[in-house]
Amino acid sequence: MxxxxxxxxxxxxxxxxxxxxxxxxxxxxxxxxxxxxxxxxxxxxxxxxxxxxxxxxxxxxxxxxxxxxxxxxxxxxxxxxxxxxxxxxxxxxxxxxxxxxxxxxxxxxxxxxxxxxxxxxxxxxxxxxxxxxxxxxxxxxxxxxxxxxxxxxxxxGWLTSETIIQFKFFDNPFLVKERIKNRLLYVKITPMNLRINAESQSLSTLLDESLSSDTRENGTDHQAYAFTEVVSMGNPKATFEQQSQFGCPYHPEDFLVFNVTVAEPENVAYLVDLYTYSSRSKEDEPPYHLGYHYILPNFLKKSEGILELPVTCASKHRPLGMMRIEYLKVTPLLPSRCNLERSFIRYWNKRWTGLDVGHRGSGTSFKASDGNVIRENTIASLKNAVAHGADMVEFDVQLSKDLVPVIYHDFDIYVSLKRKTTLEINDMLELPMRELTLEQLKNLKVYHVVEGRNREARFFDEDLDEHQPFPQLADALELIDPHCGFNIEIKWSQKLKDGSMESDLNFDSNLYVDCILKVVLEKAGNRRIVFSCFDADICTMLRLKQNLYPVMFLTLGVTSKYPSYHDPRCNSIEMAVRNSCATELLGIVAHTEDLLRDQTQVNLATEKGLIVFCWGDDNNCKDTIKHLKSLGIHAIIYDKMDIYSDKTVKVEGDNATSSQQSCSRG
Known part of the structure; x- marks a missing residue:
């Protein structure tokens, strides 16, 4: 390629x-x-x-x-x-x-x-x-x-100056009185303008007026300049649509997402209304207004969070129960760096199938005793994969303490307290990578988590610039052959199903994504780039903040190898496909274990027009790679390109050329 x-x-x-x-x-x-x-x-x-x-x-x-x-x-x-x-x-x-x-x-x-x-x-x-x-x-x-x-x-489109507030209802978010516990609830969200002008004497008057007219088909006189749309991930269609007069039904085990686009988020409140049908309602009778709650803008100061709110009875104005809403705030990337000249946000040439993608460059270095001889996620590892015919290289990007995007996989590192050739039990300190600046990462003697726990260093060539860990994303964009594509995985800590966090990140998610996007948009040139992430919200941000590069949703799938996530969108290919369709992503990066167990899941994605990559330890086998290509997988991410790739590669200095087999894919 x-x-x-x-x-x-x-x-x-x-x-x-x-x-x-x-x-x-x-x-x-x-x-x-x-x-x-x-x-x-x-x-x-x-x-x-x-x-x-x-x-x-x-x-x-x-x-x-x-x-x-x-x-x-x-x-x-x-x-x-x-x-x-x-x-x-x-x-x-x-x-x-x-x-x-x-x-x-x-x-x-x-x-x-x-x-x-x-x-x-x-x-x-x-x-x-x-x-x-x-x-x-x-x-x-x-x-x-x-x-x-x-x-x-x-x-x-993408965000130019507006903001999107996303409200998510899932994991049975309503706790209401026993008599209505089993009724189907309908959820409606209406953005309300809080800007006080000559026509509105007070905030309380404004809220009272909006509540008294909330069931009008044409809305209230104080609705903000905003667009509200909703999608149910339980619906196979999974597309955002305008909400109806009485909202969208929430079924058990459903996942509702409301997108509210607003120009002035600091001046907009959100009226959450719940409707349900009476147990004695007639066939043509509409649902009645069960309860409500206002979400004021000061509740939404962070980029993401969880709201636990009371539900007030619409008729008696007494407490009726509680509801839990998770929210995401997506702000525009400023200054704006995109225009309408050209977009590859969902572009994929039909000839691009069976691409070979180097995992962390030339492969993982610390999983087993036969790990790659070149340290993973280094410039040397990326170059080695390119030299052996990689169409793309995949690597992980996260931020240092001083907000510099660097290439590294794990959230934690070990720092040596002494400069010794042998390592003892008290010679190392485990730290979150995010707590060190770029300069500290470069100057301190830093070890991978596996090296630190085993007290055994595996690499001793870090005096060579291209073998050093923590290369900057900007350096990779400038030093790697521009004909090789990048699959940039955004590392972000997620909540697990048991309630724990993978790591306690202290970054604002909008700032985090903005820092990475700014480097890519400035340094990428004409290189082909695909973003990916296991976090559905980060994928949403990547998609909405720019219109140039496509985004793919990394999925864990059904597996016992890794703990499941709290967000169910990542835990099955079916949910990942629906989320990708709703958010208009390029496609999914599926766990190969899932695909080998049920090959029909490939069609589940491709029939929706989605592109499918795959990842996992199962890919490190020539026969498996060949089989996955025969299934029509668009790209396979695997280790040791020099061993598992079936390409013939000729290397002459800096000019590495692959066989016609590679070039024939575009």
Whole structure:
């Protein structure tokens, strides 16, 4: 595999991207468009637009905003039409125009443009230089939103200035009185504007008014500029939809996720309403309002957390029970580093199957006595995998104390208290890696957890720069052959099913993800990159904070080798597939143990259009790798590329080339 994404597509080249996403300069408002030809855009919209949503167009010239969302040009509905939008505008005469349509909304307070959905075809729409069509041709030509030559791609946008608050209901979150314990509850969440103005004399008045009108079909007079959608992971369809008048039912063992997009999170409260049907209700009778609670913005100061809230009876205003809600707050990556020129967020070429991915570079070093002779997750290990034909290398990234992304797998390390050739029981101190700065990690004598517990050092070549542990992510992006792709696994401590934590991280999750994304967007250039993580919320953040690189959900699956997670989305391929579909991820990274036990689970993902990678110790076998490729797995992550890969590799200095077998995959 020598050419991906930026270089792979017909007529696509790296030179078409004049700057890296990370090199954006301060944006200025373009002057009034001036052009030599008048052009009329017309587009048919088959999607149901929500309140505050509209259609816009952007492209590669100043008149169309140079791909920047805030400089786009909004379209208008044609007279007498409910779904055809148009725009007449002057365009440059001697320039081939490329453009995209997208669904957007505008914050009425700040006038910031929010990208709701956008066309993600690798090649955008084009008006050629000699495409000065007649007025009649322009009147009859109608594009279809999201559809270019039969290829339909209209994906969720990314956060430009808005924030998403996600509320999650799972693990039987309602504790209510016995008489209603077994009734089906419906959950509805309504964002409420807390901004006090001349029309609202007090906060209490505002809340009283909103409560008294919460069952109106058209909502309340004080709803915020916001978009609310909900998905049930218990539903095989698993797509976010608008909530109905009486909310979404919560079934036992269900997993409900509410996404609320808001522009000013500090000024928005959330009314949680519960509805249920009376035991004596008639067939055509709607559910009645059982209870409610307000979530004020000061409850949501952290990026994630658990809320245990009382449920107040809607009729008698007395305590009715309790409910437990887990929340996630996703903030935009600022300054914005993405635009609408090109996106690979769900792009995968059909030729890319059976890719060989080097696990932690050339493989794990500390699992067994036959571990790799090169220390894992080092520049040397990554280079060695590339030299032996790796299409991609997989490695783990986490932050040092001073917020520098470094490549390392374990949460804890051992630090030597004495400089000795032999190690004794009291010569080492176990520390969380996050408690050391990059300088300390580089200068102290640091041992892997296995070395520390066994008091036996395994590697003595750390005086060589490329063999040193804790290489910076930025260094890997600059030093590894750019034709080799990166599968960057974000290390994040999760809660286990028994209630314990893998590690006590003290980082804010938004800050954590932002620090890693900024390095990638600045240093990646044209390298193909896929993010992955075992934490579904981190995957959500990675997906919503940028629109350039795809994200895959790492799944533990059903296994006895590792403890299960508290979040059930990671504990089975079925739930992982539904979560990936709902969040619009590229696909899943499945545990091979799961796939070998039930091969039909591969189809469970691919039939939904998802890409499937696989990981696990079972992959370290030539026959297993061959079998997984025959199942249509898109990429297999395994150790010791030099032993298990069936590629013929010729190495000449820095120029490592793989056989035609590798190149034939793209």
């Amino acid at each position: 020598q050419r991906w994404w930026f270089l792979d597509e017909k007529n696509g080249s790296a030179s078409s991207l004049t700057s890296s996403p990370g090199t954006s300069t301060k944006k200025t408002k373009p002057s009034k468009p001036v052009g030599d030809r008048r052009h009329k855009f017309r587009v048919l919209v088959t999607y149901e637009l929500l309140k505050d949503e509209t259609i816009a167009v952007t492209g590669n010239c100043e008149a169309l905003g140079n791909w920047e969302p805030e400089h786009c040009v909004q379209m208008q509905l044609e007279d007498g039409s409910s779904n055809i939008w148009y725009l007449e505008i002057d365009l440059p005469q001697n320039v081939a125009i490329t453009y995209r349509y997208f669904i957007c909304s505008m914050d009425p307070t700040s006038e910031n443009v929010h990208v709701r959905r956008f066309e993600t075809h690798i090649e955008p729409r084009t008006i050629p230089i000699d495409g000065a069509s007649s007025q009649t041709d322009q009147e009859t030509k109608i594009d279809t939103l999201g559809d270019i030559d039969g290829s339909i791609k209209l994906d969720r």
